[in-house]
Amino acid sequence: MREHTAQERWRAARWIQALLPATLLACGIAAADANRYAQLRAAMLDAIRADYQDTALYIDKEHADPRVLAAMGRVPRHEFVAENLQARAYENRPLPIGHGQTISQPYIVAVMTDLLGVDADDRVLEVGTGSGYQAAVLAELVAQVYSLEIIEPLATRAEERLSRLGYANVTIRHGDGYYGWEQHAPFDAIVVTAAASHVPPPLIAQLKPGGRMVIPVGTRFLVQELLMVVKDAEGKVSTRQLLPVRFVPLTGGH
Amino acid sequence: MNEAFHTAARPPLISIALISGAALAYEVLLMRLFSILQWHHFAYMIISLALLGYGVSGTFLCFLQKRLVQRFTASFIANIVLFAVSTVVCFQVAQQISFNAEEVLWNPPQLLRLFAIYLLLALPFFFVANALALALIRFSDRMSRIYAVDLIGAGLGSLLIVVLTFVLDPLSALVVLGMMMMASVAIAAWELKAASRVQLTAAAMLGAVVMSWAGAHMHLAISPYKGLSQALRIAGTKVVDTRSSPLGFLSVLESEQVPLRHAPGLSINATVEPPPQVAIFTDADNMTVVTEDRADRDAFAYLDYTTSALPYHLRDPDHVLILGAGGGADIHQARYHGAPRITAVELNPQLVDIVRDRYREFANDILGREGVELHVAEARGFVARSRDRYDLVQLALLDSFAASSAGLYALNESYLYTVDALQVYLRHLAPGGYLSITRWIKLPPRDTLKLFATAVEALQRENEPHPGRRLILIRSWQTSTLLIKNGEFEDREIAALKRFAAERAFDVAWYPGIGDSEVNRYNVLRQPYYFLAASALLGPRRDAFYRDYKYEIRPTYDDRPHFFHFFKWRVFPEIMALRARGGMPLLEIGYLILAATLIKAIIASAVLIVLPLTYLRRRHSSDTRSGVSAARVLWYFFAVGLGFLFVEIAFIQKFVLLLHHPVYAVSVTLASFLIFAGIGSAVTQRTLGAGGHARTARYAIAGIALTAAAYTWLLGPLLAYLVAWPMPVKVIVSAVVIAPLAYCMGMPFPLGLSRLSAAAPHLIPWAWGVNGCASVISAVLATLCAIHLGFSAVIALAVLLYISAAISFPRVIAVSKAPGCR
Numbered sequence A: 001m002r003e004h005t006a007q008e009r010w011r012a013a014r015w016i017q018a019l020l021p022a023t024l025l026a027c028g029i030a031a032a033d034a035n036r037y038a039q040l041r042a043a044m045l046d047a048i049r050a051d052y053q054d055t056a057l058y059i060d061k062e063h064a065d066p067r068v069l070a071a072m073g074r075v076p077r078h079e080f081v082a083e084n085l086q087a088r089a090y091e092n093r094p095l096p097i098g099h100g101q102t103i104s105q106p107y108i109v110a111v112m113t114d115l116l117g118v119d120a121d122d123r124v125l126e127v128g129t130g131s132g133y134q135a136a137v138l139a140e141l142v143a144q145v146y147s148l149e150i151i152e153p154l155a156t157r158a159e160e161r162l163s164r165l166g167y168a169n170v171t172i173r174h175g176d177g178y179y180g181w182e183q184h185a186p187f188d189a190i191v192v193t194a195a196a197s198h199v200p201p202p203l204i205a206q207l208k209p210g211g212r213m214v215i216p217v218g219t220r221f222l223v224q225e226l227l228m229v230v231k232d233a234e235g236k237v238s239t240r241q242l243l244p245v246r247f248v249p250l251t252g253g254h
Numbered sequence B: 001m002n003e004a005f006h007t008a009a010r011p012p013l014i015s016i017a018l019i020s021g022a023a024l025a026y027e028v029l030l031m032r033l034f035s036i037l038q039w040h041h042f043a044y045m046i047i048s049l050a051l052l053g054y055g056v057s058g059t060f061l062c063f064l065q066k067r068l069v070q071r072f073t074a075s076f077i078a079n080i081v082l083f084a085v086s087t088v089v090c091f092q093v094a095q096q097i098s099f100n101a102e103e104v105l106w107n108p109p110q111l112l113r114l115f116a117i118y119l120l121l122a123l124p125f126f127f128v129a130n131a132l133a134l135a136l137i138r139f140s141d142r143m144s145r146i147y148a149v150d151l152i153g154a155g156l157g158s159l160l161i162v163v164l165t166f167v168l169d170p171l172s173a174l175v176v177l178g179m180m181m182m183a184s185v186a187i188a189a190w191e192l193k194a195a196s197r198v199q200l201t202a203a204a205m206l207g208a209v210v211m212s213w214a215g216a217h218m219h220l221a222i223s224p225y226k227g228l229s230q231a232l233r234i235a236g237t238k239v240v241d242t243r244s245s246p247l248g249f250l251s252v253l254e255s256e257q258v259p260l261r262h263a264p265g266l267s268i269n270a271t272v273e274p275p276p277q278v279a280i281f282t283d284a285d286n287m288t289v290v291t292e293d294r295a296d297r298d299a300f301a302y303l304d305y306t307t308s309a310l311p312y313h314l315r316d317p318d319h320v321l322i323l324g325a326g327g328g329a330d331i332h333q334a335r336y337h338g339a340p341r342i343t344a345v346e347l348n349p350q351l352v353d354i355v356r357d358r359y360r361e362f363a364n365d366i367l368g369r370e371g372v373e374l375h376v377a378e379a380r381g382f383v384a385r386s387r388d389r390y391d392l393v394q395l396a397l398l399d400s401f402a403a404s405s406a407g408l409y410a411l412n413e414s415y416l417y418t419v420d421a422l423q424v425y426l427r428h429l430a431p432g433g434y435l436s437i438t439r440w441i442k443l444p445p446r447d448t449l450k451l452f453a454t455a456v457e458a459l460q461r462e463n464e465p466h467p468g469r470r471l472i473l474i475r476s477w478q479t480s481t482l483l484i485k486n487g488e489f490e491d492r493e494i495a496a497l498k499r500f501a502a503e504r505a506f507d508v509a510w511y512p513g514i515g516d517s518e519v520n521r522y523n524v525l526r527q528p529y530y531f532l533a534a535s536a537l538l539g540p541r542r543d544a545f546y547r548d549y550k551y552e553i554r555p556t557y558d559d560r561p562h563f564f565h566f567f568k569w570r571v572f573p574e575i576m577a578l579r580a581r582g583g584m585p586l587l588e589i590g591y592l593i594l595a596a597t598l599i600k601a602i603i604a605s606a607v608l609i610v611l612p613l614t615y616l617r618r619r620h621s622s623d624t625r626s627g628v629s630a631a632r633v634l635w636y637f638f639a640v641g642l643g644f645l646f647v648e649i650a651f652i653q654k655f656v657l658l659l660h661h662p663v664y665a666v667s668v669t670l671a672s673f674l675i676f677a678g679i680g681s682a683v684t685q686r687t688l689g690a691g692g693h694a695r696t697a698r699y700a701i702a703g704i705a706l707t708a709a710a711y712t713w714l715l716g717p718l719l720a721y722l723v724a725w726p727m728p729v730k731v732i733v734s735a736v737v738i739a740p741l742a743y744c745m746g747m748p749f750p751l752g753l754s755r756l757s758a759a760a761p762h763l764i765p766w767a768w769g770v771n772g773c774a775s776v777i778s779a780v781l782a783t784l785c786a787i788h789l790g791f792s793a794v795i796a797l798a799v800l801l802y803i804s805a806a807i808s809f810p811r812v813i814a815v816s817k818a819p820g821c822r
Helices: A006-059 A066-074 A083-088 A106-116 A133-141 A152-164 A201-205 B013-037 B040-050 B053-070 B072-096 B110-138 B140-167 B170-191 B197-216 B227-232 B297-305 B307-314 B329-336 B349-358 B379-385 B401-405 B419-427 B447-461 B491-504 B529-538 B542-548 B569-581 B589-619 B621-626 B630-659 B662-687 B692-722 B727-745 B748-759 B761-789 B791-807
Strands: A095-098 A101-103 A123-127 A144-149 A170-174 A187-192 A207-218 A223-231 A237-242 B237-245 B248-255 B277-282 B285-291 B319-323 B341-346 B372-376 B390-395 B429-440 B471-475 B479-485 B507-510
Touching: A006 A066, A006 A106, A066 A106, A066 A133, A083 A095, A106 A133, A106 A187, A106 A207, A106 A223, A123 A133, A133 A144, A133 A152, A133 A170, A144 A152, A152 A170, A201 A207, B013 B040, B013 B072, B013 B110, B013 B140, B013 B170, B040 B110, B040 B589, B040 B761, B053 B072, B053 B110, B053 B589, B053 B761, B072 B110, B072 B170, B072 B197, B110 B140, B110 B761, B140 B170, B140 B237, B140 B662, B140 B748, B170 B197, B227 B237, B227 B248, B227 B277, B227 B285, B237 B349, B248 B349, B277 B349, B285 B329, B285 B349, B297 B307, B297 B329, B307 B329, B307 B390, B307 B429, B307 B471, B307 B479, B307 B491, B319 B329, B319 B379, B329 B341, B329 B390, B341 B349, B349 B372, B379 B419, B419 B429, B419 B447, B429 B447, B447 B471, B447 B479, B447 B529, B447 B542, B471 B491, B471 B529, B491 B507, B507 B529, B529 B542, B589 B630, B589 B761, B630 B662, B630 B692, B630 B727, B630 B748, B630 B761, B630 B791, B662 B692, B662 B727, B662 B748, B692 B727, B692 B748, B692 B791, B748 B761, B761 B791
Parallel strands: A123 A144, A123 A187, A144 A170, A187 A207, B319 B341, B319 B390, B341 B372, B390 B429
Antiparallel strands: A095 A101, A207 A223, A223 A237, B237 B248, B248 B277, B277 B285, B429 B479, B471 B479, B471 B507
């Protein structure tokens, strides 16, 4: 390594002196930002809890799993959207992320994660990485997340983003999700966010007995229902269709 | 008032006909274009409101008519130039505005973009309406003739656009229309003997060249959330072919790297996947697939794992009729199950071309091979004409899940799923044969239940005392299949049904003898809704169920064929309260868009009608008092505007049932109405006898009322009688039947205008605007009335409107006549 001359050191000191206020200011702003985002995140969690109270029985959950909410309280959602949308990142709404894709509404992310019923040592497969937000929330809860994204720029960006944010337990691959990820199968849970005309048989095969798969059905901005595929301990598969909202189509004595 | 002008004394009839035709063609084309860019219902709303440009023109001319009429030649030509330029430019700008309907809930400023789109698209209609109104005012002594030419031009325009959209892609058709308008600039210049006609002709030619150059650089900015856009995001996909017709814009998509694997409704127990496929999108959505066939039967095993395979497990049908061949999936399914004789019907000839020619080898000639007989026809009309009886009639799943589940079809009439249609299918079943209808499953259940209700009603109409013994309903998480048998189901069939369902994890929702312990097993819903509904619909509690269920699931009939209309106002407050909590998809958005369009149109019309009136009152206070009552003028032109389209829209629907083809029926009916109304208008000039305007108008309206009322009764039997006749005969009969009605309908408007030109000429643009606004409201209101009351009620309302118009025909109040009277 090259020795610094006194002059150079002096010059560096001058630079530091000059930059110090700016650096402090920047740190201050960052801290204020972090604080502001933490507040927004807390408000987002309140919104999710309120939605849960309303829907309670309709998604077969009395309360939101506190672990899921805690995880969502840790993930910096604003990092998963474009800069011009960061201020809106914690609103309880979906946002466009380009390529005709969206980052889901926080409430829907919470319900889907909750329905998966994951444990700390689980291995989870995600089909359709998108922004990577759902993978990050899962990464807070489980041992290992494998995520597949078919749109290459999204895969690249999500991978870069998650590694920057320090999510070491998420592995992203650009590719087709139909065949799952044989190499890491079976999975305790699978979450599918990409559109498909049917539930891919290979994904059902890669689900562990006792495992669950959740698929939102609807459009990019409006989730109409959640399809949950359940594999029981004997390997028998059944599905459940859940409305993410309190609505009974049938009233009266029928 | 003609003395003031020394330009050409003859109205520019050719250019008037040209711009009227182009305006109508443009309207239809915009609908096409926006159905590709966005979704049909938004296209409907956008174009409906853009037509308010006519109303705006009326208001505008109230203020400026004098100045513009004085320079008639210049202002007429200038408005045509602006119309020509704006047809292309406004569309191009409007399509660049990225509007996403689904985001409105979260992002209300999106509505501003929508508003900008309305304004942009209203401009061309504003300019063309200016040109027409100026001509009417300038040549007020020949109003009837001008209006006649306007109507006939529009009638020809409605035919022209069908041809244009068949031979050209929609963007090229747009450019051709723009160029046609440029030509009419030159024609107008010569007709009016404009001083600078040579220069104008040169400029118009240059304009046309620029337009064709610009057209070559235009692209459709399709919403990124439509199916085609989404598919194109995947690496290795590309559009290899496109076809255009009024039936839809087809895009053929091949995927090199990632197989498409389109197999909706596939059982969760399936372990097989579809062979390689090619996708065909209609209007950038609604995907259907052509599947590779290497003469390996096993490759199609996946088709045995869908709910629609059920009938093949109950018996081996000899002759299968497939309604909606699409890319051929149902034909493959029938072949997989060994059906020896398959008749397939497909509406869209271009789709058939793609499957049969372009992918002949790939699909192993699925549409042309032995044992498959293909007909290009509308499904219901085909069955109605058919002399065969089938062992199985399969009504395929033709619409996409996304559009269907979002309630986007609420405005569409569907004559495939009415009680009357089901009766037609049932009568073409061989003894023991099945009618099988597959629909998407929605949560909460909607169309499957409505279909079940419709089937029960159809069976009862066929004098079946126990409809429940002839029905089977099964469901997966994604699709439901309803079987209606020509005969009662037997134990053998029930046993086969149970096996079929259990192996595929499909739930049974109804079969004769079903018990409540068998339902809701594999795809578990909060309640066994389908079974509960089926039991209720077959029992004495049916009406209570219709009433209490939160969606409209009563059967549909030909008179009210809105199968996809499920919205109930009663539930609206409940859903609105849930809208931000995931409740939005529960709303049947198509219906609400219709309602919103109506409200917007009424508000805008009120402004456009009232605003100039206050101004006119101030300026012509003496005239209005001594001329005619503004209230009468308002109601007369409003009622005539509403009535005209009410009749037109209702009869178009009646003739759809005869001509059995959405495009031909609409264009034949529309063109007949406009052309015969034009002839009626042209004749009014001569029939103006001593009795004058009011009496002629009364005769005309009596004619409309009597003919329309008579047709309400007579048309049904006549159309039923004609169903099996060849198409050209049916087209001619339709035109002949429409002629007298339309002939009378062409009279009231020019008679009213002509009266105004004598009594209160300053009110002409206002009346023009009122009529324009009424037309916009009318189209939307007619659809709403049809949804709730049926098309016969729309006709009855139209008759009442016309009668009220006859009563309110503008009367001259004072003896002193306004200047300019002849």
